[in-house]
Amino acid sequence: MDIIMDTPVDAAIKDKHEESPRFRKPTVVFVLGGPGSGKGTQCANVVQHFSYTHLSAGDLLRAEIRSGSQFGAMIQSMIAEGRIVPSEITVKLLCKAMEESGNDKFLIDGFPRNEENRIIFENVARIEPAFVLFFDCPEEELEKRIMNRNQGREDDNLETIKKRFKVFVESTLPIVSYYESKGKLRKINAAKPSEEVFEEVKNIFSSET
Numbered sequence: 001m002d003i004i005m006d007t008p009v010d011a012a013i014k015d016k017h018e019e020s021p022r023f024r025k026p027t028v029v030f031v032l033g034g035p036g037s038g039k040g041t042q043c044a045n046v047v048q049h050f051s052y053t054h055l056s057a058g059d060l061l062r063a064e065i066r067s068g069s070q071f072g073a074m075i076q077s078m079i080a081e082g083r084i085v086p087s088e089i090t091v092k093l094l095c096k097a098m099e100e101s102g103n104d105k106f107l108i109d110g111f112p113r114n115e116e117n118r119i120i121f122e123n124v125a126r127i128e129p130a131f132v133l134f135f136d137c138p139e140e141e142l143e144k145r146i147m148n149r150n151q152g153r154e155d156d157n158l159e160t161i162k163k164r165f166k167v168f169v170e171s172t173l174p175i176v177s178y179y180e181s182k183g184k185l186r187k188i189n190a191a192k193p194s195e196e197v198f199e200e201v202k203n204i205f206s207s208e209t
């Protein structure tokens with residue numbers, strides 16, 4: 001999979017293009033939270049009430065494995081280990097899905113997972129998120145939810161869950177802090193029942209969009 005990065009000339013052309021009143025940048029909301037915090041559950045609720053397309057980075061990577069891609073085996077082994085797949089792959093899948101959707105409003109679930117994800121997305125898509133939803137939930141509750149999920153995910157076992165928590169704390173929480181420092185973070189108490197979490201989510205979308 002070749003990923004084409006913008007040269008300064010590409011960027012200048014794009015910047016000029018973006019000045020045109022006919023060109024509207026897509027609206028992107030990043031959705032972050034620990035494994036099992038309810039990102040997928042709440043994104044599914046949001047799309048029923050607001051005109052967003054839900055793109056889960058993890059789901060796109062799992063679909064890439066199933067497609068027989070040359071990167072399938074590598075992606076599979078990284079997911080099984082709870083590791084973060086090289087950003088060029090994930091960003092390319094996200095950009096392709098955005099283009100194919102026909103929509104211009106996206107919930108990007110489980111992304112950016114680390115600094116490299118964030119920077120490569122900024123450089124390639126040249127989009128900053130409108131805001132970032134963060135589902136905050138204690139680890140013991142997350143562990144219970146994942147162990148009860150029963151979706152046959154290869155990474156839903158105690159050994160991999162511990163690794164995913166470690167990656168979340170070491171690589172993703174700094175991204176959460178980054179967006180907090182930019183005033184873009186919308187933190188939600190995700191330990192409550194799903195319906196109550198959605199009330200908070202709905203209020204945020206109603207006031208932001």
Ligand SMILES: Nc1ncnc2c1ncn2[C@@H]1O[C@H](COP(=O)(O)OP(=O)(O)OP(=O)(O)O)[C@@H](O)[C@H]1O
Nearest residue numbers: 034035036037038039040041145149192193194197
């Ligand atoms: N508020 C909630 N209270 C209790 N259970 C919940 C809540 N929200 C989601 N769940 C359940 O917890 C499990 C994990 O939820 P979900 O798949 O939405 O999390 P996720 O953040 O997308 O996880 P991952 O990062 O692993 O993809 C699911 O079985 C879901 O039904």
Ligand SMILES: Nc1ccn([C@@H]2O[C@H](COP(=O)(O)O)[C@@H](O)[C@H]2O)c(=O)n1
Nearest residue numbers: 057058078079082083084085110111113
């Ligand atoms: N930006 C991302 C998102 C996910 N991954 C890999 O997929 C696994 C599952 O992700 P979920 O969001 O569905 O839990 C995750 O543990 C990573 O291995 C990734 O590499 N980059």
Ligand SMILES: [Mg+2]
Nearest residue numbers: 039040056058
């Ligand atoms: Mg999910």
